[in-house]
Amino acid sequence: MIQRHTNALDPNVIAPLLEELRRECLERRFSVAPNPCVGAAIISGDRVVAKGFHEHWGGAHAEVNAMAAARDAGVDPSEWDAIIVTLEPCSSEGKTPACLEAILEAGIPRVGIGAIDPDPRHAGAAIRLMEEAGLEVRVLEERGAFEEENAAFCAWLEPERARATRPWILAKWAQTRTGQLSPPSDVGDGRWISCSESLSEVQSLRSEVDAILTGVGTVRADDPRLTVRVPSERSAPLRVVLDSYLRTPVTAKLFDAPEEGESAGEVVILTLAGADGARWRALEDRGARVIGLRADEQDSVSLVEAHRWLWDQGLRRVLLEGGPRILQAHFELELVDQIRVYTGDIFGGEGVSLGQTLASLSLQGRMDRECGQDAVLEGFLL
Ligand SMILES: NC(=O)c1ccc[n+]([C@@H]2O[C@H](COP(=O)([O-])OP(=O)(O)OC[C@H]3O[C@@H](n4cnc5c(N)ncnc54)[C@H](OP(=O)(O)O)[C@@H]3O)[C@@H](O)[C@H]2O)c1
Known part of the structure; x- marks a missing residue:
């Protein structure tokens, strides 16, 4: 794969982008609960070519929607330099296929992450797997902001709520x-x-x-x-x-x-x-x-x-x-x-x-x- 030089994972580039994505995610918090509201962006060169969000519960995840939007915009996956996502991608199949697989399949060389998954069953798993696969991964640990904006998701993960069946x-x-x-x-x-x-x-x-x-x-x-x-x-x-x-x-x-x-x-x-x-x-x-x-x-x-x-x-x-x-x-x-x-x-x-x-x-x-x-x-x- 040809990897172009890019500063897509420079914190000065991704921090404002993550903030923008998180702001747009918030509008969707009631449609996705108890899932987290997540946003993703595809970067090509120094441009954000597409954004995607988890729009509703049970629906496609933000990463998948961002990739679909980039394809719709006519930008080929070979030109995708990085994906930026507000939450660590999922690594196991749930209601939809794992986003980790989609990222690897698309051959995206760099991943910028806002927050590590607070679910102890998944925390850090996708990051480890992506690094093992040779991807460059940067985490801008924004756990505080993420938890504040995803109170429903975090409450759903609380041990007492999880035990409530x-x-x-x-x-x-x-x-x-x-x-x-x-x-x-x-x-x-x-x-x-x-x-x-x-x-x-x-x-x-x-x-x-x-x-x-x-x-x-x-x-x-x-x-x-x-x-x-x-x-x-x-x-x-x-x-x-x-x-x-x-x-x-x-x-x-x-x-x-x-x-x-x-x-x-x-x-x-x-x-x-x-x-x-x-x-x-x-x-x-x-x-x-x-x-x-x-x-x-x-x-x-x-x-x-x-x-x-x-x-x-x-x-x-x-x-x-x-x-x-x-x-x-x-x-x-x-x-x-x-x-x-x-x-x-x-x-x-x-x-x-x-x-x-x-x-x-x-x-x-x-x-x-x-x-x-x-x-x-x-x-x-x-
Ligand atoms: N505007 C709206 O959004 C909306 C929506 C729905 C209904 N409504 C209106 O509400 C009215 C009907 O009200 P409703 O209060 O009779 O209907 P409901 O709340 O839908 O049904 C009440 C019935 O549920 C049964 N039930 C079973 N387990 C229960 C439990 N653990 N606790 C409480 N009830 C239990 C009870 O009958 P049993 O004891 O026989 O089981 C109770 O009478 C209608 O006029 C309807 O048009 C409006």
Whole structure:
């Protein structure tokens, strides 16, 4: 391989570039959690020819996106002098192939790294392998800045959280300005609080989780399908209903075949062990997988057990799309890691308000933004 002279790994060159990448990464922190937000850049000569980011959970990593962008820009891999990445590349295959392999295959001779992977299982592994393969590697140890900007990822790695054997829970709901999850009965068909832009955002969000979790109250009130209506390469998320007494109607739309352009995950009903056998069979006949779990002190399905079951299925990022009761129950047990709240332009509403609950949450990395006519609040509960 012809290696051209370059000062691509000069700290004076990479430090400002890393800072720029980290700033751009931050915008994506809620889309990737509990993964870290990572950015990468390809340098050719003294030019940054492409940048790439880890855009959403389960999606391609920053290094792979940066390389694809460089190819799209017409810069051949033989002209890539260095890749600069805010976090040590992954060295083992996860939801996507290892970035280390992609870097070696592309023949990039130099790698500049912002921070060593804080995960003790991987820390330093890729650096060692790249050096053994003859690459020039420079680490600008920026662990402090990285940890500050990736609080969710670092919290996810904490030994106590890792031992908790429960998925990352992202609670999402739409509320009126007064915090009710159901609008006043004279508003439209009484169903949608949020605008069409927010509804389509939620469709994308559904395609970026392993499961959607809801309560039987929502199934009975709204009869949702919980399908994914945007193109996605991932398999559709499992649709999980917490239903202690098997009150899910056999006629629920959850059991309908997906429409064209829709993808629908398996329906799982988490109920109490020993729930009514006839209803159990009837729901199984409709295609549901019914799982019996232990009760909590209120004789509802134990949420701790439910989460353990989800974890045991290998489900790691779960979207909680329930009504006020299931949401409150999760907040009370501190089972929520992240929230996304759409506040529509409607006053009043029906049912309890989540206003006080929301005000009492201590949010980290909070972001307020707009989506169409709605106000959106995102934050972590770490
Ligand atoms: N705006 C929004 O984002 C949004 C989203 C969803 C729903 N909603 C609205 O919310 C309303 C329904 O509210 P909801 O509170 O009845 O629905 P929900 O929270 O989805 O479901 C509540 C039901 O879940 C079951 N459940 C099972 N295990 C539980 C546990 N450990 N803790 C608590 N509940 C458990 C309970 O029934 P069992 O005891 O029988 O199991 C409970 O009645 C509807 O009007 C719907 O339109 C709004």
